[in-house]
Amino acid sequence: MFGGGDKIKLDKDLLERVKKISEIAGYASHEEFVVHVLEKEISKFDDAKSTTLNGIVTNVDWKNPHAHILINVKTGDDVRNWAVELESPLMLEQSGWTTDTVKPGDALTVQGISARNGSRQVWARTVTLSKTGKQVFALKPVTPPPATKKPTPRSASGKPQLGFTPGGKEGYWAYPSATVLAEKGVNAPMDQYGLLKNVADASKVAPMQPWALALYRERQKRFLQDDPTFINCKPPGGPRQFQQPEGVQFVEDPVRQRMFLLLGGGNSNYRILWMDGRTQAGQVAGDDDNPLYYGRAVAQWEGDTLVVDTKGFNEDFWFTNGGLPHTEQLHLIERFSRPDFDTLRYDVTIDDPGAYTRQWSTGWTLRWVADQELPKHFCQDNRP
Numbered sequence: 001m002f003g004g005g006d007k008i009k010l011d012k013d014l015l016e017r018v019k020k021i022s023e024i025a026g027y028a029s030h031e032e033f034v035v036h037v038l039e040k041e042i043s044k045f046d047d048a049k050s051t052t053l054n055g056i057v058t059n060v061d062w063k064n065p066h067a068h069i070l071i072n073v074k075t076g077d078d079v080r081n082w083a084v085e086l087e088s089p090l091m092l093e094q095s096g097w098t099t100d101t102v103k104p105g106d107a108l109t110v111q112g113i114s115a116r117n118g119s120r121q122v123w124a125r126t127v128t129l130s131k132t133g134k135q136v137f138a139l140k141p142v143t144p145p146p147a148t149k150k151p152t153p154r155s156a157s158g159k160p161q162l163g164f165t166p167g168g169k170e171g172y173w174a175y176p177s178a179t180v181l182a183e184k185g186v187n188a189p190m191d192q193y194g195l196l197k198n199v200a201d202a203s204k205v206a207p208m209q210p211w212a213l214a215l216y217r218e219r220q221k222r223f224l225q226d227d228p229t230f231i232n233c234k235p236p237g238g239p240r241q242f243q244q245p246e247g248v249q250f251v252e253d254p255v256r257q258r259m260f261l262l263l264g265g266g267n268s269n270y271r272i273l274w275m276d277g278r279t280q281a282g283q284v285a286g287d288d289d290n291p292l293y294y295g296r297a298v299a300q301w302e303g304d305t306l307v308v309d310t311k312g313f314n315e316d317f318w319f320t321n322g323g324l325p326h327t328e329q330l331h332l333i334e335r336f337s338r339p340d341f342d343t344l345r346y347d348v349t350i351d352d353p354g355a356y357t358r359q360w361s362t363g364w365t366l367r368w369v370a371d372q373e374l375p376k377h378f379c380q381d382n383r384p
Contacts, residue, residue, distance in 0.1 A: 044085075044225070045123040049114040053082055053122060054130070057106045062089050062099040064378055065230065069127070071108060082120045084110050084127070086137050090246070090377055095140040107131060116223075144175040144367040150341035152304075155252070160304050160338040162259070163250035172264065172374040173344045174247030178364035181239055181320035182206065194322020196220050205324065212325040212355040219323035228317055233379035235269050237293040238319030238332060242346050242366065249374045259299065259306075264375040273299040273308055280309050293317050295332065308334040327354030335363075342368050 055071030058081060069084040086092060089099075102108065107130035115121040127137045153161040164171045180194040188201035196202060202217045219226060228234040236244055246264030253259060257276035263269045271294045280298050296312035310332040313319070319326045335347040347363035350356065 044115055044117075044121065045113045046116045047113055049116075051112060051114045051122055053084070053108075053110040053112075055082065055108060055110070057102050057104050057108060059104060060099055060102060064088060064090075067092060069102060069108070069110075069124075071110070080120055082122060084108075084112070085121060085123050086127075087139060088377065090375055091139060092137060094142075095138070097137050101136050102127075102129070145342075145369060147342050148370075152338050152340055155254075157254070159301055160306075161252075162306065162336060162338060162344070163252055170249075170373050171368055171370040172247045172249040172262075172372065173366040174245065174264075174369050175367040176243055176364055177366070178362075179243040180322050181243075181324055181362060183360045184362045190322060192321075193224060194320065195224055196322075205322075206350075206360055207357045208325070209355055209357055215325045216323060224323055227323065229379075233267065234317040235267065235293040236263070236265060237295065237313060237317050238326070238330070239334075239346075239348050239350075239362075240318065240320045241265075241271075241294070242364075243321050246375045246377045247366070247369065262374055265377045267378050268376060269294065271295075271297055273297045273306075275299050280311055295330075304337055306336040308332075308336070310334065325355050326352050329354040344368070 053071065053073050055073040057069060057071055059070040061068040061070065065088055067086040067089050069086065071082050071084060072079050073082050092098075109128045109130055110122060110124050111126045111128075112122040112124045124137065126135055128135050155161050179192045180190045182188055182190070182205045186204050186206075188204045189197040191197070196205075199217060199220050202220060203213055205216070208216060229236055229240075235241075241248060241261075241263055244263070244265030248264065249262040251260040251262060257274070259273040259275060261271040261273060263271075274297065277300075278298055280296070292312055293314060293316070295310040297308050297310040299306055299308040301307070311330075313326065313328060313330045315326065315328055318324075319330065329352050331351040333349040333351070335345075337345045337347075339345060344366045345363065346366065347361065349359055349361045351359045
């Protein structure tokens with residue numbers, strides 16, 4: 001969508017919002033604004049630059065991936081408009097907040113951290129209504145549902161049921177025990193977005209070839225600001241789809257010998273896991289000459305474990321939080337098991353001779369969220 005010298009194209013409504021916020025933030029043009037500052041708060045804001053703003057709300061931009069409040073802040077005789085960034089509308093709504101929680105004209109006190117680049121943007125740690133002293137937009141603690149201690153549900157074939165039971169209520173898998181990718185047994189501390197606490201640990205994360213290690217270090221030094229999932233709304237292919245807070249859902253289709261894997265955090269994208277015995281090769285009139293974001297997957301049961309063989313990836317996305325590189329030679333062997341009602345075990349072996357010196361493996365678990373629909377998250381490119 002952006003890059004390579006291409007002209008940025010936005011729909012009319014989005015263009016007007018982007019122009020408005022880019023002018024507020026002090027950018028020369030909305031193109032410069034989009035290319036340079038559509039990035040995660042981890043790259044945009046500096047933990048060491050605390051700030052407090054007192055201002056009047058001029059607009060509320062309730063769009064993905066993060067909501068914004070625009071406020072006028074007066075300093076002496078000078079009035080400047082600031083963009084105050086919040087969490088995603090989905091997370092805010094789950095905590096009971098709406099686009100009408102604050103309205104134009106409301107006076108606010110915002111405490112947070114400032115943008116690294118010095119523009120008029122702040123990541124809100126707290127937002128307080130000046131008139132009432134009420135704190136708004138605080139997130140409720142998010143914890144996995146309590147364990148049911150029920151046994152693994154099984155289908156008519158006797159295999160574990162990875163999705164909801166036919167005729168039963170909906171549910172999905174979320175709350176990953178890990179949101180970053182590193183070889184099993186490695187000690188390289190990172191935050192939840194995959195940013196290393198110490199870039200010197202980069203070589204420990206996975207057995208990267210020199211060029212891949214250099215690229216990984218560069219992405220880390222730039223605070224992950226080049227992540228195409230956030231800049232260009234690229235899908236979270238590979239293991240990254242199981243690192244997203246919105247979760248995943250399996251839908252089994254035994255009649256056609258396939259299984260759908262639906263994503264809550266990938267613009268409602270889905271994968272098809274073919275279980276009809278076909279070979280791992282491009283399909284006629286399909287993807288034989290067209291590498292994919294989610295690859296080409298064939299699957300089979302080995303005992304109580306679903307083993308998925310996936311190839312045919314393109315290089316236009318990051319296959320994990322944190323920016324580990326990959327090439328079109330990426331080959332994943334994914335193993336899914338359900339040891340009990342509440343737990344999905346995900347284990348993956350990464351084989352990419354274009355980027356790594358050998359195969360390597362890792363894994364984590366997800367928790368079952370019963371009786372709820374898979375959340376939806378659509379990338380709308382509104383990041384100032």
